[in-house]
Amino acid sequence: MHHEADLKAVMPEEFELESATNFAVMLAWVAGAVVAAYFVGVGLSWAAQRLGRRSDWIRDLVVLTRRPVRAMLMIVAATIALDRTSDADASWRGWVDHSLRILMIAAVTWLLANLVQVAERRMIARFGGGDTGLTDADLHRRKVRTQVTVLRRLAVAVVVLLGIAAMLMTFPSFADIGTTLFASAGVLSVVAGLAAQTSLGAVFAGLQIAFTDAIRVGDVVVIEKEWGRIEEITLTYVVVTIWDERRLILPCTYFTTTPFENWTRNATEVMGIVELDVDFTVPLDEMRTELKRILAANEHLWDERLGVLEVTSAINGYVRVWITISAPNSSALWGLRCAVREAMINWLQRRESALPRWRFEPAPTPDPRERRAVTTSRVASEGVFTGSQEAEERARAFEGDDERVPESGSRLR
Incomplete structure (x- = not known):
């Protein structure tokens, strides 16, 4: 035991x-x-x-x-x-x-x-040009890169969703729900209803942006009064690099519902204006000659398409001058505008008479003797004696009226 x-x-x-x-x-x-x-x-x-x-x-x-x-x-x-x-x-x-x-x-x-x-x-x-850097002029390659990138993101999203669905189908409870859902004849209506929601609406907006060629990766745009460049286009949002290296994140629906500027939609060449206020005495012909010299000195920024100086206004005591110039792209235009503005200011400073000035001309002062004569004549014309009948009689007597002139030695009454 x-x-x-x-x-x-x-x-x-x-x-x-x-x-x-x-x-x-x-x-x-x-x-x-x-x-x-x-x-x-x-x-x-x-x-x-x-x-x-x-x-x-x-x-x-x-x-x-x-x-x-x-x-x-x-x-x-x-x-x-x-x-x-x-x-x-x-x-x-x-x-x-x-x-x-x-x-x-x-x-x-x-x-x-x-x-x-x-x-x-x-x-x-x-x-799409491979890994080489793209310039503003590479319109076709930037378009291809944008569309291929959006398609890749869409395909990856579909693969991930199918993978998650396959994982859930390994659980018996989810398998029954999934089988019923995908066998249902109303699955298309469910998908269409979901597409109307904000999230999937942004996805369709991203596809629309990519394939309507509204914007491309690398495009120069002006959005919300900010100059920037399209850095990335996803299925739901767009990343814009602002000129000071900030990032502006916008939903794709923004670009389908809100107007914006695209400076590189069909071409990269752009024009700009330099505005100056000068004096009426400025020699405009010499100013145009100076503009030609400045543009020739900045030939790496100027594309030689346009470089004119025009007077657009001549009121309020000064002359307003517009200098219209052109450049191969927006970055070059910014540099050219700054260079032209600075050079023109230096030229105006060397010619002090060309700087805008306000002029005041006082009214002429009359001679005191002339003023006294005018006062005397005014008094004589108006009369010394006035205000009553007796005074008027005295005035007529003073002026030498024959009927009222008294004899010598007589007294006035």
């Missing part, structure tokens, strides 16, 4: 020890399989890179897909090692197998997304 009890006490300990040993062996096999799969992936990448030295396609495939391929190999190796070294009826196998299945779906999604990036690189290299 006592011997049987001792055996029962020892057997659980031996069983636990044996289980722990088997679990450690299994972990060792899984770890070894994962490490071996990783080095197999490294070898495959090295071999593919050696074979595809002269092929840009293979080089991009190796660079962009080596990590997801290694991850897939490691997951497959771990799954095979578990199947060979563990009991399929073990309590923990269910959630481990489910986790490995989800990891495999994630790795496949990662691989497909990177394959989309490979296609994008090859399309840009062939039609």
Whole structure:
């Protein structure tokens, strides 16, 4: 009796020890399989890179897909090692197998997304100018790059959504919901309803921007009274680099609903104006000669299309002059306008009479004697005696009226 009890006490300990040993062996096999799969992936990448030295396609495939391929190999190796070294009826196998299945779906999604990036690189290299810097004049290449980039983002978004859906379908509850949803005849109406929402509306606006050629990556625009350049176009927003290196982030719907200026829509050549107020005495012919000299000194900025000086106003005591100039692009125009303005100011400073001045001319002061004579004549004309009948009689007598002139020695009454 006592011997049987001792055996029962020892057997659980031996069983636990044996289980722990088997679990450690299994972990060792899984770890070894994962490490071996990783080095197999490294070898495959090295071999593919050696074979595809002269092929840009293979080089991009190796660079962009080596990590997801290694991850897939490691997951497959771990799954095979578990199947060979563990009991399929073990309590923990269910959630481990489910986790490995989800990891495999994630790795496949990662691989497909990177394959989309490979296609994008090859399309840009062939039609969009490759990795070389683009100028404002590269209208076609900037258009291709914009459209390919937007398509790549859309494809990656679709792949990621399908991957997430596949992961959710591995859960029985989500599988039933998904089967019912996709089998429903009203799925199209659901998608159309969602498209009317703000988020998907921005996505469709991004596609519209890319394929209607309203803006392209690298375009010079004026938005919200800010001069900038389109840096990035995504499915939902557009990044504009302002002249002072700030970033203006705008939703794609902004460009489909709000007017804005695009200075490089069809061409990069632009014109600008330098405005000056000068005095009426400025010699305009000499000023035009000075303008020609300034433009010739800045030939690296001026495209020689336009360089004229015109008088647009001559009121309020000064003459307003517009200098209209042209440049190959907006950056050159800004520099040329600043150079012309500064040179013209220096020229006006050398000619002090050309600077605008206000003139005041006081009224002439009459001679005091003339003023006294005018006052006397005014008094004489108005009369000294006035105000009553007797005074008027005295005035007539004073003026020498024959009827009222008294004799000598007589008194006035």
